[in-house]
Amino acid sequence: MVRWQRGLWLFFLPSFGLLAVVLLWPLGYAIYLSFFDYYLGSDARTFIGLGNYADLLSETRLWRSMWTTMLIAFGSVGLEFVVGFALALALYRLHRSAKVFSVLLFLPHIVTPVVAALFLKWMLASNWGFIDATLLTFNIEPQDWLGSPFWAKVSVILADAWVFTPLIMMVLYAALQGLDTSLIEAAQIDGASNWRILRHVIIPSLIPAIIFTISVRLMDVFRFFDIIYVLTGGGPGTATETITMYTYQLGFRMLEVGKASALGVITLVLVAALLLAINRTLNKTYRGGDR
Amino acid sequence: MSVDAVSRRQRDTYLIFIALCVFTFINLTPLIWAVLTSLKDPRDAFTIPPTIIFEPTLEYHYEVWFENDFFRYLKNSLIISLGTVLVSVPAGSLAAYALSRIPRRSAGPILSALFTIRMFPHMLLAIPFFVMGTFLGMIDTYPLLILALVAINQPFTIWLMHGFFLEIPRDLDEAAAIDGCTSWQAFRIVILPLARPGMTVAALFSLLLSYNEFLFALVLTGTTTKTLPVAIASFGGEDISAWSLSAAGAIGIMLPIVLVMLVLQRHLVRGLTAGAVKG
Amino acid sequence: MAPLTVRQATKSFGSVQVLHGVDVDIEDGEFVVLVGPSGCGKSTLLRLIAGLEDITSGDILIDGKVVSRLHPKDRDIAMVFQSYALYPHMTVAENMGFSLRMRDVGKSEQDRKVREAAGILGLTDLLDRYPRQLSGGQRQRVAMGRAIVRDPKVFLFDEPLSNLDAKLRVQMRAEIRELQKALRTTIVYVTHDQIEAMTMADKIVVMRDGRVEQIGSPLELYDRPANMFVGGFIGSPAMNLLHGRVSEDGRSFTTDDGADIAFSEAVSPAPGRQAVLGLRPEDFTIADGGTPATIRLIEPTGADLLINFDLGGEPITALFHERLALREGETVGLSVPSNKVHFFDPDSGARIE
Ligand SMILES: Nc1ncnc2c1ncn2[C@@H]1O[C@H](COP(=O)(O)OP(=O)(O)OP(=O)(O)O)[C@@H](O)[C@H]1O
Numbered sequence A: 001m002v003r004w005q006r007g008l009w010l011f012f013l014p015s016f017g018l019l020a021v022v023l024l025w026p027l028g029y030a031i032y033l034s035f036f037d038y039y040l041g042s043d044a045r046t047f048i049g050l051g052n053y054a055d056l057l058s059e060t061r062l063w064r065s066m067w068t069t070m071l072i073a074f075g076s077v078g079l080e081f082v083v084g085f086a087l088a089l090a091l092y093r094l095h096r097s098a099k100v101f102s103v104l105l106f107l108p109h110i111v112t113p114v115v116a117a118l119f120l121k122w123m124l125a126s127n128w129g130f131i132d133a134t135l136l137t138f139n140i141e142p143q144d145w146l147g148s149p150f151w152a153k154v155s156v157i158l159a160d161a162w163v164f165t166p167l168i169m170m171v172l173y174a175a176l177q178g179l180d181t182s183l184i185e186a187a188q189i190d191g192a193s194n195w196r197i198l199r200h201v202i203i204p205s206l207i208p209a210i211i212f213t214i215s216v217r218l219m220d221v222f223r224f225f226d227i228i229y230v231l232t233g234g235g236p237g238t239a240t241e242t243i244t245m246y247t248y249q250l251g252f253r254m255l256e257v258g259k260a261s262a263l264g265v266i267t268l269v270l271v272a273a274l275l276l277a278i279n280r281t282l283n284k285t286y287r288g289g290d291r
Numbered sequence B: 001m002s003v004d005a006v007s008r009r010q011r012d013t014y015l016i017f018i019a020l021c022v023f024t025f026i027n028l029t030p031l032i033w034a035v036l037t038s039l040k041d042p043r044d045a046f047t048i049p050p051t052i053i054f055e056p057t058l059e060y061h062y063e064v065w066f067e068n069d070f071f072r073y074l075k076n077s078l079i080i081s082l083g084t085v086l087v088s089v090p091a092g093s094l095a096a097y098a099l100s101r102i103p104r105r106s107a108g109p110i111l112s113a114l115f116t117i118r119m120f121p122h123m124l125l126a127i128p129f130f131v132m133g134t135f136l137g138m139i140d141t142y143p144l145l146i147l148a149l150v151a152i153n154q155p156f157t158i159w160l161m162h163g164f165f166l167e168i169p170r171d172l173d174e175a176a177a178i179d180g181c182t183s184w185q186a187f188r189i190v191i192l193p194l195a196r197p198g199m200t201v202a203a204l205f206s207l208l209l210s211y212n213e214f215l216f217a218l219v220l221t222g223t224t225t226k227t228l229p230v231a232i233a234s235f236g237g238e239d240i241s242a243w244s245l246s247a248a249g250a251i252g253i254m255l256p257i258v259l260v261m262l263v264l265q266r267h268l269v270r271g272l273t274a275g276a277v278k279g
Numbered sequence C: 001m002a003p004l005t006v007r008q009a010t011k012s013f014g015s016v017q018v019l020h021g022v023d024v025d026i027e028d029g030e031f032v033v034l035v036g037p038s039g040c041g042k043s044t045l046l047r048l049i050a051g052l053e054d055i056t057s058g059d060i061l062i063d064g065k066v067v068s069r070l071h072p073k074d075r076d077i078a079m080v081f082q083s084y085a086l087y088p089h090m091t092v093a094e095n096m097g098f099s100l101r102m103r104d105v106g107k108s109e110q111d112r113k114v115r116e117a118a119g120i121l122g123l124t125d126l127l128d129r130y131p132r133q134l135s136g137g138q139r140q141r142v143a144m145g146r147a148i149v150r151d152p153k154v155f156l157f158d159e160p161l162s163n164l165d166a167k168l169r170v171q172m173r174a175e176i177r178e179l180q181k182a183l184r185t186t187i188v189y190v191t192h193d194q195i196e197a198m199t200m201a202d203k204i205v206v207m208r209d210g211r212v213e214q215i216g217s218p219l220e221l222y223d224r225p226a227n228m229f230v231g232g233f234i235g236s237p238a239m240n241l242l243h244g245r246v247s248e249d250g251r252s253f254t255t256d257d258g259a260d261i262a263f264s265e266a267v268s269p270a271p272g273r274q275a276v277l278g279l280r281p282e283d284f285t286i287a288d289g290g291t292p293a294t295i296r297l298i299e300p301t302g303a304d305l306l307i308n309f310d311l312g313g314e315p316i317t318a319l320f321h322e323r324l325a326l327r328e329g330e331t332v333g334l335s336v337p338s339n340k341v342h343f344f345d346p347d348s349g350a351r352i353e
């Protein structure tokens, strides 16, 4: 760094100091805890090496929760992407009224997640919820949206989609607005159909934005907590129990903090692997896009 | 383009407009329904078919705030959110400024590291905070939750502010250096006033993030420091007789956010890509 | 107001070397202009002097003191940036007084100096405005005001006029020159406009690819360019450069394309030698006994007449100050006074005397 600017390194101190104390230290402590059989509240803390990990990895509950996480991740992210992209294109097409729509459509995302989940709960609640009450009016026997294992999963996916589709819509809409319109006009003059323009002009130039949103969303699913907590609490049984929910149960309900930490570390490894994979793809696409 | 094609385009635009209207309406039904519920007497809330036309009452809005401690939770939420902003934004701005001025090859790895940290599973952080908080007897105190929120907020703040600082030309730093400023003086006197709009945006986004945060608030607060999201989640989720009341609470929690969002509209995408709003 | 010396300065950005040992000596109160093609390292040299970049090796001396390792603020220099770099949130007065404020000059003293500088630059009525409320030319003036308030040892200018329109540029050119005469400060001024260089400089430093090609007064550079590059770079329109051979008697030159150019007297380079002949467009006269050349194109600019000739296959540009009655396609005789011809070595490019 240029000599006269060397003092700038000091500017990092407060922030990185904070991060070390409130982020790295707790993280190290969590990793440390993960090697202990430790029930919060008891004085006994036994070192058991990788015991917690071995325990967890041989448990069906863990694998089930992983499976649920994946299902919710791909279900909701897929749905969000398709709907979000369609909305972004529609907004792009509208120009003038787009602003009003984008604000209205964005509302579900900006609402406190817990509150959003409550809103949905009042829609889905059996009998008195808006959906059931409406269906019953027409004498249609409604499903048990939050009580049956299958429908509970669907409800959770829909809830996630309700909250996060606006995010994808906004990011893609912004990317569309940054698009070079002369490309599209040139294609129109060449007589290309709308579909072909979408397929060959618009989508390729949106790839960075698409990858960004999808990857961020996929990783967010590993932190997906508030909505499930309020909507189903992981139930019925463990039907909607994701890894995160399971960690919560372990750590804060059963107070097995050693084991919960181990599960947290496993999640971290999973997320890191996912991040790495996405980074690879990202790099490849970027390099491919350089042509 | 032929007249035909133009009119077809126009027709398509109308169709899209109508479709969007319908979709937006359906999409907002849960919200509208909650607003209606909050204005209903339980007598109207539990009916088949659902009651759309009724005599609205603000009774439950009044009750939830004035008879159910929601003002206290609001106070907690505000103390914690403001505390987080006051710690996170100044520290983050300093780091972001330095990051925007050091050579790119040094800044790149730091930025990716911050991005990676942002991806942390929060659960993994919540456990040690909970354990250490228990040991230190800090559970249910403001500082503990503020520190936890700073931890998840800091990488985002740095990212967002970094973008703002990059937009301030480096010429100004250089002019300031020649005019006799040290790095700190240049930052404080020349750069900071120019970064104020960016800092406001970062502060509002951080405020939103901490106001909305649930997991840490759930495990680290107790009766004295409970925040609004925790309160509303434990309040009426289960008990249907409290529907009107909790709907009123939920709407109340939502309103300030909608206001902040209208202010932030222009910066929304930037905040989103830096990962605001939903940590 | 102090002498400035750059001694064997080199600068590398990573593995790319941008300056290769630059030596420049600037006397107290001298107006020195750095010129050269884009990317030759002018700004880099200026920033080294300012201390905005670290020197890789070599030294910078201001007033006889080595400052190579000092913070820019401790070098006692002022700089006018191409972008002006005015502080947008400060008024004109605050902008101009900022360096005084940072140096703990008293409020009333600050005020006095700012007013004085504003008076010199005609900014007195604008002192309370913000930069965004000023025109480009006014901003430029404020940037200069900011520099002169402080009365530094050396002024540095990096293409300060390039964002102005042509007319304003000419005006500011004169103003800066007058200002320098009045203040008698040392100025290092970067430009790639060689008219600016010629009209303003006491001394011009011509640079190419991180090396100094020649240092001298404008007329020295014009009359006796040290090499082919300087010959071609200084002067507008550019010098005609013809490859060929000096005749045995030294009284003519045969181009590679076979055209013969006759001189009135024998010229200095060794007879029979391979050389590059440099002819300035404005040195040509039309004479019956001259070398025959065909007119390709006539471009009247009003004041001057710019004519493109074909001289035995070589394109030649000539500039005349009188309105000649010539037509395109016509063939006329061109001649050059023998004391106005330049010869360069075809391999090294160096001037041949
Ligand atoms: N920070 C830097 N990092 C790497 N290379 C640089 C840097 N700054 C300048 N260079 C390189 O150094 C060379 C000289 O640049 P410089 O800006 O000094 O040119 P210049 O003579 O001022 O040109 P111009 O007339 O276009 O302003 C260029 O090739 C440029 O690419």
Ligand SMILES: [Mg+2]
Residues within 6 Å of the ligand: C042, C043, C044
């Ligand atoms: Mg330059």
